Amino acid sequence: xxxxxxxxxxLVFTILQVAPGGPIDRAIMELQMGGAEAGAAVSxxxxxxxxxxxxxxxxKRFYGFDKPIYQRYLIWLGxxxxxxxxxEVTFEPEQIFVDKRVGKRxxxxxxxxxxxENNGSLVVRELDGVMSKIWKxxxxxxxxxxxxxxxxxxxxxSGILTGNLGKSYIYAKPVTEVMxxxxxxxxxxxxxxxxxxxxxxxxxxxKKAMSHGSVFDFSSSVxxxxxxxxxxxxxxxVLLVLLGGGSFLDVFPLGGLHSPREIWDQMTIFEKIxxxxxxMILPIIAxxxxxxxxxxxxxxxxxxxxxxxxxxRTAFAKGISERRVIxxxxxxxxxIPIAANIGHIIGVVIAGSYFIERVFNIEGFGKLAFEAVLxxxxxxxxxxxxxxxxxxxxxxIISDFTLAxxxxxxxxx
Numbered sequence: 001x002x003x004x005x006x007x008x009x010x011l012v013f014t015i016l017q018v019a020p021g022g023p024i025d026r027a028i029m030e031l032q033m034g035g036a037e038a039g040a041a042v043s044x045x046x047x048x049x050x051x052x053x054x055x056x057x058x059x060k061r062f063y064g065f066d067k068p069i070y071q072r073y074l075i076w077l078g079x080x081x082x083x084x085x086x087x088e089v090t091f092e093p094e095q096i097f098v099d100k101r102v103g104k105r106x107x108x109x110x111x112x113x114x115x116x117e118n119n120g121s122l123v124v125r126e127l128d129g130v131m132s133k134i135w136k137x138x139x140x141x142x143x144x145x146x147x148x149x150x151x152x153x154x155x156x157x158s159g160i161l162t163g164n165l166g167k168s169y170i171y172a173k174p175v176t177e178v179m180x181x182x183x184x185x186x187x188x189x190x191x192x193x194x195x196x197x198x199x200x201x202x203x204x205x206x207k208k209a210m211s212h213g214s215v216f217d218f219s220s221s222v223x224x225x226x227x228x229x230x231x232x233x234x235x236x237x238v239l240l241v242l243l244g245g246g247s248f249l250d251v252f253p254l255g256g257l258h259s260p261r262e263i264w265d266q267m268t269i270f271e272k273i274x275x276x277x278x279x280m281i282l283p284i285i286a287x288x289x290x291x292x293x294x295x296x297x298x299x300x301x302x303x304x305x306x307x308x309x310x311x312x313r314t315a316f317a318k319g320i321s322e323r324r325v326i327x328x329x330x331x332x333x334x335x336i337p338i339a340a341n342i343g344h345i346i347g348v349v350i351a352g353s354y355f356i357e358r359v360f361n362i363e364g365f366g367k368l369a370f371e372a373v374l375x376x377x378x379x380x381x382x383x384x385x386x387x388x389x390x391x392x393x394x395x396x397i398i399s400d401f402t403l404a405x406x407x408x409x410x411x412x413x
Contacts, residue, residue, distance in 0.1 A: 001393045008389050009382070013042060013073050016378050023063050023169050023376050028056075057140070061086060061151075063169075076166070076382065078159020083156045089114055089137070093146035100152055102135060112151060124151055166379030171374070171380035175383040179368065185257060185388070186357075186365035189280065193288035194345060197295055202338070205299025206331065218261055228293030233355030236286035240359070243282065252282050252372075255361030283360045287353065291345055295338060332406055339402040345393030347388065 016022075060066040064075065089100050097115040104110055113125045114137050122137035126209055158164045206274035208217045222377040227235075243251045257279050258264050259271070267275060286306035303385070307310060315325045354370040358364070372380035404410045 005349045005389055009385060012385050014069060017069050021376060024065055026376055028060055037115050076159050078157055078161035081155035083153040083155055083159050087152040089150040091148035102152060103352055107384035112302040112349050124152060165383040168377055168380050169377050170377045173263040175379045179383055181410050182363060182365045182368045185362060189283055189287055193284045197291050201292060201295035206303060208300045209303035209400040213306040224293045224296055227289050228376045232289050232353060233359050235289055239282045253279050257362060269312055283356060283362060286356050298337045299334060302337050303330055306333045334405050340399050342402055343399035
């Protein structure tokens, strides 16, 4: 699990860091184009299209691009100290130390002393001369006249291993705060879709296998494969046209997960449950249509294969009833391929689908991740990656345990 997680995150992290059009390029473009009044004023003062070197350094420091890629990745993981609360300090030529006000402590102003060492490094001391255990300093740049620009900062170990996914560039909020409500929506739709898919597909696959070659088997196969060939988002659009009050029936709402807020707030708990269920029917159908045919065919083919095995013929020869042979032996071995596939289905479905969420106007997990990629919101993009990779890995573990439960040949010892 750990090598898979590290390999996936290293690959995507590196691609995001070296890809053009990142957050710094976007910020520079906004300043140069003067997208807002403040931006336009700054552009005018800067001579139109010239961004000062100091502003560029500040942008790189703000977005964490002032460090090598490997340090950024380790900082993001949380195993390399992250620099926070930066304070800029200027040393004039021949100046040995500088007093810098860095904030407040115990309700009083907090001032530290930054001093040059003989080896050229900088140290931070409290006013009583004791070495500061909280603040550190580093040289930012050296002037030709002997002046020195430095940065005073604190450090902390904060990354995904400590539960900190960072702060969104676009929403200016912690990534977990932005993603939590969206993830709950995709989790609700995904788990509901998975449950209904297995609830329908397993009995349907059994019925098709027991009536193999019949009119029911043929007609249901036609319907299943037609449904499988239709993308979920396209089916969602068709369902909205037919049943969403367009040119045909007005049975289901056009989108969202519940009624408008002014109506929703006045509903009772029971009415809210019914209203949300009413809004979820069409999205769940579109969400689970892709796995519907796969699960049904897996169940049917698995059962047909097991019914032709020698142990089934032996069971019939011993006089065991057909019901017991099929349900006690054949079906148990037939669900093995489905059990092995459950982890993959969980990972795909819970991750969300941008197109389906866009069709039904649902603010879900997939839509958030897609928009984050377009807007170069790296913290949300990487946060999405972490959650999806973890879900897929956990899904593989669930598949292994489920396989051990249904396959009598596998035992964990």
